[in-house]
Amino acid sequence: MEAQSTLYQRPLTFASQAKLFAWIDRSRSWNLKRVKTLTLRLTDVDLSPLLDPEQRHTRTSVWGLYQQELERLDHAMEVLPGIELLTISPPGPSHSHLLRGVYLSFLGLIQVRCQKLQLLVLEDDEAVADRVPTLRSIGSIGYIWPARRTDITPSAKSSSPAGGDERADAKLASGPTKSVHTAETQPRKRTGYSKPTEARIERVADSKAKVRVSKRVGRPRRVIGCRGRE
Structure with a gap:
């Protein structure tokens, strides 16, 4: 039992809010309070109830389904009061x-629900703070620009206490991902007066030993000159 509760303290990642809701429904309330690091990617709302003939009498509208989704997100943050690091990936522009x-409404609820939050990471630009003024009340916010989403290291699947929907991502737990720049190697300086050679690797197969040997063979560089006038 103690080992299972420890798993809830590991960084968790959900590919959609639907998976987050399903995970919450099958988890114990005291285990939910142990969660400290959470990553959530928002996806579109399921509109299939609009096509269900059995639910037509309920007068469900498109706007109503989105409103219900916001209420469920609010409830999810309410039952996860111990979150200290929260990473949110917004829906795409399409x-x-x-x-x-x-x-945007969900971002406005974070400051109220997540009282222990130390760092909020948004895969968005800083202009979102102008749309949601309550974000400025949060102590620390990190931004990952959409153009840098490819820099995020894929998370490794963890042993889940609730069915394996969540993933552990140690890199996100340490804060916003920074893009890495590779330094160009400086060319080697030529020493002496010997002509430089271009090295090439020639692989030689040894049929008896059945091994492949790499040999370094020097090849002199061609000298380009001008012919003298006859």
């Missing part, structure tokens, strides 16, 4: 304006 509204 999604609807209603989903974008859910995302």
